[in-house]
Amino acid sequence: MTELILLGVLTATYLMVIAKRMPALIRSFCYQSFFLFLVTLLSGFMEKQADLYIIALLILVSKVIIIPYALGLIAKKINIDDNLGLFVNAQLSLITALILTYCSWVFAKTLGFGQGYQLLAITVALSVIFIGAFLMISRMKALTQVVGLLVMENGIFLFASFVSNGMPFFVEIAIFLDVFVSVIIMGLFVYKINKLFTHIDVNKLSRLKG
Amino acid sequence: MNIVLIFLQLIFFLLAAPFLSGLISKIKNNLRMRKGQSILQPYYNIKKLFLKGEVVSETASWIFRVCPFIVASSMLAAAMLVPVFIFQSPAHQAGDFLALIFIFSLGRFFLALSALDTGSSFGGMGSSREMFISALAEPAFCLVVFSVSLQSGSTDISSFSGMHALTVSSVFGAITLFLVAIAETSRVPVDNQETHLELTMVHEAMALEYSGRSLALIELASYLKQMILFFLIAQIIFPIGLPVFGNLAGLFFWSLWYLARMIIIAIAVALVEVSVAKMRLFRVADFLGFAFILGIIALVCAVLGV
Numbered sequence: 133m134t135e136l137i138l139l140g141v142l143t144a145t146y147l148m149v150i151a152k153r154m155p156a157l158i159r160s161f162c163y164q165s166f167f168l169f170l171v172t173l174l175s176g177f178m179e180k181q182a183d184l185y186i187i188a189l190l191i192l193v194s195k196v197i198i199i200p201y202a203l204g205l206i207a208k209k210i211n212i213d214d215n216l217g218l219f220v221n222a223q224l225s226l227i228t229a230l231i232l233t234y235c236s237w238v239f240a241k242t243l244g245f246g247q248g249y250q251l252l253a254i255t256v257a258l259s260v261i262f263i264g265a266f267l268m269i270s271r272m273k274a275l276t277q278v279v280g281l282l283v284m285e286n287g288i289f290l291f292a293s294f295v296s297n298g299m300p301f302f303v304e305i306a307i308f309l310d311v312f313v314s315v316i317i318m319g320l321f322v323y324k325i326n327k328l329f330t331h332i333d334v335n336k337l338s339r340l341k342g
Numbered sequence: 343m344n345i346v347l348i349f350l351q352l353i354f355f356l357l358a359a360p361f362l363s364g365l366i367s368k369i370k371n372n373l374r375m376r377k378g379q380s381i382l383q384p385y386y387n388i389k390k391l392f393l394k395g396e397v398v399s400e401t402a403s404w405i406f407r408v409c410p411f412i413v414a415s416s417m418l419a420a421a422m423l424v425p426v427f428i429f430q431s432p433a434h435q436a437g438d439f440l441a442l443i444f445i446f447s448l449g450r451f452f453l454a455l456s457a458l459d460t461g462s463s464f465g466g467m468g469s470s471r472e473m474f475i476s477a478l479a480e481p482a483f484c485l486v487v488f489s490v491s492l493q494s495g496s497t498d499i500s501s502f503s504g505m506h507a508l509t510v511s512s513v514f515g516a517i518t519l520f521l522v523a524i525a526e527t528s529r530v531p532v533d534n535q536e537t538h539l540e541l542t543m544v545h546e547a548m549a550l551e552y553s554g555r556s557l558a559l560i561e562l563a564s565y566l567k568q569m570i571l572f573f574l575i576a577q578i579i580f581p582i583g584l585p586v587f588g589n590l591a592g593l594f595f596w597s598l599w600y601l602a603r604m605i606i607i608a609i610a611v612a613l614v615e616v617s618v619a620k621m622r623l624f625r626v627a628d629f630l631g632f633a634f635i636l637g638i639i640a641l642v643c644a645v646l647g648v
Contacts, residue, residue: 135510135648139639146635150628222628226635252648 134174135249138256140167141290142233145263148283149229150222153215154207154275158200161279164260165195168286175293183301190308199282199315206319207275210326217272217333228266233259253294260287274325274332278318285311348422348432354597355421359565360384362572362608367536369612384565388558396554399460409456410552410559416449417566424573425500426600427585427593438497439487442570443480446526449563450476457548464540468547471623475532475544478630479525485637486515486522489644490578499574505581511643514636516579520610521633523571525626527564530615532626542620569604572611576603 144164151157169191176184220228236258237251245254264283267276285307292299299307326332364381371378380386398406423442425431437445454472457465487497489511494502505512525532528545538546549560580603585596621629 135643136513139510139514139643142639143636146632150632152625152628223631226628226631230635230638248646248648252646 134171135252137167137170137174138253141171141260141286142256145260145283146226146229148267148279149225149263151216152218152222154273155204157216157276157279158203158207161203161282162196162200164283164286165191165200168289169196171290172293183304187301187304190305194308194312195282195286199312202315202319203275203279206322210275210323210332215273216276218270219272219335220270225266225270228270229259229263232262232266235259236262250294254291257287257290257294260284260290262287272333272335274322274334275319277334278315278322281318282311282315344428347427350593351426351428351432352418352421354426354600355418355566355569356562358601358604359562359569360388362569362604363565365605366608366612366615369609370616373612373616384561388562391553391558391561392555394554396556399462399551402460402551405452406456406459406551407556409452409459410556410563412452413449414559414563414566416445416452417563417570420445420570421566423499424570424577425503425585426573427596429585430500431498434498434500439491439499439502440484440497442499443483443487446567447476447480449567453548453560457551460551462551464543464547464550468544468550471544472548474623475525475626475630478627479522479633482518482630482633482637483522483526485634485641486519486578489515489637489640492641492644499577503577508579508581509643510648511640512578512581514640514643516575518633518637518640519571519575519578520607521629521636523568523575524611524614525630525633526571527568527611529611531618531621531629534620572604572607573600575607576600580606 141164144160144167147160147163148157151160169188172184172188172191176182176188218225233255237255239258240251240254243254245251261284264280264285264287266280267283268280271277271280289307322332325337329337361381361384364379364384367383368378368381419433420442422433423431423437423439423445425434450472454469457469459465490502491497493509493511494505496502524530528535533544533546534542535546537543538550540547543550545564549557552560582599587593587596
């Protein structure tokens, strides 16, 4: 069952890679976070730890509901076309994502995560991190960088929870607050950039106004 | 006894295939707050078309006349490759899962050829698009075949139908096959069966020149293809083993059980069709590329044994 949910996380990440529009990207992020919520809930159920339930609830509230809503609001407010502006087209992105997954599988093996379930979990976590980084560097719009960072954060959460049975409870809570605040701040930045330059294309930002 | 059961399987396919199409269109219309046509409308359509005369273009060659028979008989042959009421598929010596894919391609090839035959510009457009879509859909289909056969140890369809446990690999295989089935049965994100809008139609453009009996055969073939694909998805995602029954009542219940599983798939297809907008043609490459990636995940899971 957990394998299925982990692969669901991976599938949602691939969905983000082929998304060409902002709403689709945000929706896929929502799916990914929902699968993350299911993973945490299931591991809380299996290890019978109460704080995992709280973390799962926090994921559900912040990453599945509030952050996608806030991102959608920002995207709506900026009010430019929601094409992401792909440096690498969708097909090539998908192939790159696949190669990144393979690399993370090899990497997980060299890290010494034996067989079966844990290998799969580490592979999925690492590839989510890599694909998040890939999303950040291969999309033009500044809002995608925010989403890419959130994807990487999801990957790090997965990685931590499978390498060391999760971070300490208070660290986890602090990270949630951090992520939440950073989304708001970066959203504000993107909004300001859009106001100043009337676009949020990252590759045009080097031509600064005097 | 086996001969009788094989005939029953053929009758089951022929009788139930139009029903699934009618059901999907009924669900779609009801979800859009419309009354919609009757579930039995596909049967009426086929009956009407069989009774009508046929108009054939003067420039058409023999390929145009012979194509509906090839298309319909290839789908019937494909229907004989899946096991429904007996342990082995009726034509199991003749071919396996891979043969099914190539028999599908045979029908598609002749349909595309006949669309080119009359020289109508719509036909050429439709067949080139169909070839584009199928070239992308077939690799994903093949990956599903490989992942399923790795699990069951044979490419014979009956051996994977005999599986009882649901694995991660079969879940992903079924999702892949679902996406492929949407593309192959010309459903909404890829094509639209309801419209004859010249810029978007794919399958309808190929069948545009046909009328009367030939059109009835082609429509029947597309219903059969849809039912075979739904049947395969149902076998992968709801593994119930091979049929066991003693008498006629048992047989009746088995066919109801098969039909119930396919109705679940049909409902899923209808929901997808209602909730998704039709894609641009070049976006289909991304859609089927995604299906291909899911197929690779299924294959890797099958190799890892999860």
